[in-house]
Amino acid sequence: MELRHLGRTGLRVSRLGLGTLTWGRDTDEHDAADQLKAFWEAGGTLVDTADVYADGGAEYLLGQLLEGLLPRRDLQIATKAGSVPDPDRRFDASRGHLLAALDASLERLGTDYVDLWQVHAFDPFTPLEETLQALDIAVSSGRARYVGVSNFSGWQLAKAATWQLASSGAHTRLASTQMEYSLLQRGVEREVLPAALDLGVGLLPSSPLGRGVLTGKYRHTTPADSRGASELAAFVEPYLDEEAGRIVEAVAIAADGLATTALNVALAWVRDRPGVTAPIVGARNAQQLRAALSAETLSLPDEICQALDDVSAPVHRYPDQDWSTL
Numbered sequence: 001m002e003l004r005h006l007g008r009t010g011l012r013v014s015r016l017g018l019g020t021l022t023w024g025r026d027t028d029e030h031d032a033a034d035q036l037k038a039f040w041e042a043g044g045t046l047v048d049t050a051d052v053y054a055d056g057g058a059e060y061l062l063g064q065l066l067e068g069l070l071p072r073r074d075l076q077i078a079t080k081a082g083s084v085p086d087p088d089r090r091f092d093a094s095r096g097h098l099l100a101a102l103d104a105s106l107e108r109l110g111t112d113y114v115d116l117w118q119v120h121a122f123d124p125f126t127p128l129e130e131t132l133q134a135l136d137i138a139v140s141s142g143r144a145r146y147v148g149v150s151n152f153s154g155w156q157l158a159k160a161a162t163w164q165l166a167s168s169g170a171h172t173r174l175a176s177t178q179m180e181y182s183l184l185q186r187g188v189e190r191e192v193l194p195a196a197l198d199l200g201v202g203l204l205p206s207s208p209l210g211r212g213v214l215t216g217k218y219r220h221t222t223p224a225d226s227r228g229a230s231e232l233a234a235f236v237e238p239y240l241d242e243e244a245g246r247i248v249e250a251v252a253i254a255a256d257g258l259a260t261t262a263l264n265v266a267l268a269w270v271r272d273r274p275g276v277t278a279p280i281v282g283a284r285n286a287q288q289l290r291a292a293l294s295a296e297t298l299s300l301p302d303e304i305c306q307a308l309d310d311v312s313a314p315v316h317r318y319p320d321q322d323w324s325t326l
């Protein structure tokens with residue numbers, strides 16, 4: 001698998017990442033082991049997790065697999081901290097919480113460092129410089145090699161990245177931002193992606209298959225074994241409207257013309273967007289993962305990319321639109 005630099009750093013990661021959102025919950029140790037092995041055999045290196053996935057179960061399961069299945073040095077482990085199970089405060093990015101969460105993650109993972117540590121979301125109740133100081137401490141103490149953020153808006157990302165680059169003292173530049181991005185969700189193109197490109201921050205798209213909708217599985221019905229038929233139905237439902245249906249049909253037509261799958265077309269589109277380093281792909285089992293990894297060999301023709309761009313184009317109005325075109 002091709003490797004790419006993560007933002008404007010020296011870290012090179014596989015251009016597809018393996019997501020572990022369901023590990024320790026819907027994906028048991030056997031399926032997780034099969035996925036990790038298939039990913040590694042395909043040349044994948046970047047494995048994404050978080051301290052809240054399965055209440056820490058995903059990190060623990062990944063750590064167990066790293067003990068005997070694969071050499072630690074062959075993978076780049078990315079995890080996140082900051083989300084908390086508190087109905088009154090969904091995010092805690094205070095220095096104390098973040099560093100304690102990182103230590104707990106390292107213990108579950110069975111490693112003394114992570115390759116990438118990200119703040120899971122912006123915390124409006126903590127001064128941003130305090131949050132960023134936790135990232136600096138994580139790197140200077142050797143507990144994290146690189147740092148980034150997740151689910152930050154455009155102004156939040158720009159403020160954080162600029163603070164790290166411009167403020168006095170030794171600060172670690174932000175390497176990444178993890179955001180939902182797909183043909184069905186192109187909101188990051190308004191502010192986040194331009195900021196990331198300008199500041200040298202690599203984008204790690206989550207849900208690159210539109211929460212599974214872009215595979216085409218929901219075109220005619222809702223499969224009984226799908227997320228749309230589970231307790232996660234509300235997660236999928238926003239992407240089952242008429243507009244999404246037109247985009248899914250366009251992807252299916254492109255796939256037929258290229259003799260490939262809708263999954264491969266949708267994944268190749270987001271993988272090769274400007275500023276993208278590595279979409280994070282999650283799967284229930286190794287068979288599903290191998291289907292996604294087969295997108296590695298697909299490069300979309302320019303005319304197909306343009307057609308998909310046109311059918312899925314988000315509306316850009318003032319002040320997002322370039323003033324020179326107004």
